[in-house]
Amino acid sequence: MSEIVFQPVGRRVTAAPGETLLEAAQSAGVAISAVCGGIGVCGDCRVRVLRGTVSAPNAIEQDQLTDSDQAAGLRLACQTVIKGAGEIVVDVPRESLSAPQRSQVEGAEIPLAVEPAIQVHDLSAAPPSIHDLRGDWERVQGIDPAAWRLDAPVLAELPGVLRAHGWQTRLIAHGADVVRFLPPGMTPFGFAVDVGTTGLAAYLVDLLTGQTRGIAGATNPQIAYGEDVMARLTLAVRDPAGAARLQAVMVEVLNGLLREVCTQAGVPTDRVVDLVAVGNTAMHHLLLGLPVEQLGSAPYVPAIASPLVIPARPLGLEAAPGARLYLPPNVAGFVGADHVAMLLATATADQPGVTLSLDIGTNTEVTLNAHGQLWCCSTASGPAFEGAHIRDGMRAAAGAIERLIWQDGGLRWLTIEHAPPVGLCGSGILDAVAVLRAAGILSDTGAMRRDDPRVRREDYNPRYEIVPAAQTGHGREVALSRGDVNEVQLAKAAIRAGIKLLVERAGLSEAEIDRVIVAGAFGNYIDLQSAITIGMFPPLPLERFHQVGNAAGIGAKRLLINAPERARAAVLVARLRYIELTNHPDFSDRFSQAVRLTPDPWDA
């Protein structure tokens, strides 16, 4: 066995010869970026072996790494195999880490009555005596002991609470299930979480007042096992232990968030008596340990679409002994409960006229409310806007260029935390394409001008230098390549084609859309004009667009505070007409048209 030390984080782990450095990093909880899931095609997992015996660079590495990378001692962690038994010291450069992204936990809220799924009953009991030998549960007054369902860990709290609090207790119930025996007068709390593919947003709510008492965000730790949903589904199908690990790290991060928001409110986590989790269908299945083989291959069906209410503790969540976890209904394999929550939070289904709601991610969910008819689809927009498959792409962490403008004949850029630039995050990538297109450096087919001095043509993949090497945080230039532009074209074409097909299905034109609701972290930060310039969004007046932030998280909170909202979720899902794009007769035509970098690609 070797001991592997990952620097600069200083994490240590024991690993067997034959394991790769990426596997060792995953065991150690070091979140090395691995978009491709460790098969050697993304080139993200660059590390430097400072000391110790590892395999020599293989053909995949020689292909993926430039000569200067190789000269600098860089290796691909997924291809580098541990040899022998000594200590191995590995340096993980900042840009190879799946850095904690900027979390999106707040968003626009619509007021709601406090009407939670749990009920509160304040009860007292007759103390036992030699003349009253009933059980503690039977001595609680005003209830029929046979009418309730009680599990042992819930019941275990009753004798102590009654004796410590003058034979009084506050019974928290979920229907006929007893959830917890609280001391009298104590406030029950609820926990809502939006489980995104890359990030999580969590809320602690006082279930008596509906007030938010804690907010926290975290990176989805499954990123270390594959950045996109498909890589994780593939791992889970290929390896049952991998599926178990994906579930375990998810439960662990949820418990971390639970502790964090409870610490903010100054209460223990077992005061949480009700939980809501929303996520896409894959996150839903991986959290619950459901099989995903049928979800990851055509025709991509979920194990369940119906809503679930399950005990939280057996799943490993550190909530109250009888706490229930509610998972809203899924719509389809690629339209999950997070989209349902987003639609509820934005009241999309209740809007008059024509409303388009978008949740942009690796898959983009699109719902169109056309005068009360609800159409929805999912479109494979890919991870380009999360920085994957982009030469200098990265997520929205410090040093990411998030905004670009053309000023005085040249590019000006703004980075997150004003750190020296390291790469481009989603909104920066979008701006870069839009600005270069507007400046005429890119054509509407995405071709790069040959005569611009900042266009480099050293290889088959020309690139536009955005930041010279001398000005960056890592000494390498930050550029946008022709390949990157192509990735953006594919991504935005998928989104625009989805919008177009829903609008056509409803018998409308894009110009008739009264409002566009753009949800999610990426959607919240993008420049709308850039999105219109490249043709990702229809060319509508900017005031029709509403960037609503983490509407899925807000929706989760609403489902926690207001039980009738759960019934509305079921009604909403029944109203949604899902359009499958993969076999839609017009999709490929619309998609090819939408690839053009122009606000109105249909005008060809």
Add this chain to the structure above:
Amino acid sequence: MSEIVFQPVGRRVTAAPGETLLEAAQSAGVAISAVCGGIGVCGDCRVRVLRGTVSAPNAIEQDQLTDSDQAAGLRLACQTVIKGAGEIVVDVPRESLSAPQRSQVEGAEIPLAVEPAIQVHDLSAAPPSIHDLRGDWERVQGIDPAAWRLDAPVLAELPGVLRAHGWQTRLIAHGADVVRFLPPGMTPFGFAVDVGTTGLAAYLVDLLTGQTRGIAGATNPQIAYGEDVMARLTLAVRDPAGAARLQAVMVEVLNGLLREVCTQAGVPTDRVVDLVAVGNTAMHHLLLGLPVEQLGSAPYVPAIASPLVIPARPLGLEAAPGARLYLPPNVAGFVGADHVAMLLATATADQPGVTLSLDIGTNTEVTLNAHGQLWCCSTASGPAFEGAHIRDGMRAAAGAIERLIWQDGGLRWLTIEHAPPVGLCGSGILDAVAVLRAAGILSDTGAMRRDDPRVRREDYNPRYEIVPAAQTGHGREVALSRGDVNEVQLAKAAIRAGIKLLVERAGLSEAEIDRVIVAGAFGNYIDLQSAITIGMFPPLPLERFHQVGNAAGIGAKRLLINAPERARAAVLVARLRYIELTNHPDFSDRFSQAVRLTPDPWDA
């Protein structure tokens, strides 16, 4: 750390200096007998240290061990402390082991309709296609997916079962809860267990036919932590880790039995979809991890008396993912669900005339059906008939004298498995007292004749030599001491006083009892005439007595096979009028009278 090896079983365990050999044995799962719970007063835990460094014998050991014991190198495991770091080899003599007792798994059965608590639904599903993208659960035909409760581990089996079995499944339900998705045509099984203070009896039942498909018995592993209920309750109250360990060893032995009966039937344990456990109130609470402080101190009330139906998997039981465990109602702190099960199995409540039902143990439960009126009590008969607090007492293992008669002016004895005698088990102790009383060697006050050559008077505690040292299995004599006789007098007086008080409460005389039902392992093996001779049972004609074996286990099986029996259990408990003896005005009078060794102690 030291490594401790227990011989002849060959079990190894690592232990820290400062731990006692008894603690190490308990960690190793070596069931050294420790009636007193390890405080050095019972002298049961004799071991021999063959190698290694331990503490020198202390004052308690010098007091408890005879000179010859000490000369033979015997130590008390509870007093012997581990020193240093080397290997320690410990010999555990056979008589120091809590040996697996002779199990009682069969008994008289009353026929019953097969009407289990679970329901079987054979269902088929429409395969998915690009035109049918519903979830797997929603594609199952003939059910309303929203009408059921589904937990994640249950649902996780559905996609695989449907795809492997032509889109068919057998849904096993418990009310609205889905318990398991079985492949089509597969038989669901049930598991019933009687959890006794000293032994467990388990049954596997085919829930379609009601046939018993496996039977197994085991020693209650909690014995290693204290032989009687009070010692275990004290441990659980004093030390939360101790309570957790008592629960863990119980779950472990239940899983062992589950595996054993399933192996007999050739099925995996996850085919078990319904479970029933009966036990006294203390076993019930310790299994469920309920607090026992209020159960172990006056006025001795349970946390719950009502029946419970709880998920089995979160408790640690290796049954089907959604399997439910049913625990019948308890009557009071010292009358548990095992007595309820026994009353159901023997149809005590349905008998005409006057029926007395007894379950003899450390606590003896007594129920009197007096022309349809049901009275019941629990009486503290103590562990004498389990061999505890008896000079040469032991449980019913090989070498135990189980039967004694007086023949040709002397004692004749019979041992279990015809092994060389080692001690006296319960029925042997009872016979010994009865035979010596009948032979005039004991008076009705329990005094021993001074002039019998086999009465030894070397110390304050005279004894009657039953087997001379030369004929025993361990080279020490087996004898019955005056102290032993006293223990038997106290035990039988408690039982007889309980019977008498119930009969008086019903306004009857003992002679009016039409039938006496004697349940349990001890009750099954005793000589009824001996019990009458010493005045434990009323002097009724022998044909009125019915020794029914493990009626509690049979009752558990009935509650598994027939759900209406569960409703009958609730009705029965509501009909039972519990008489608390500890504060009964006549108890101490009746008890003092009943101490006399005579068939009719009231005749004084």
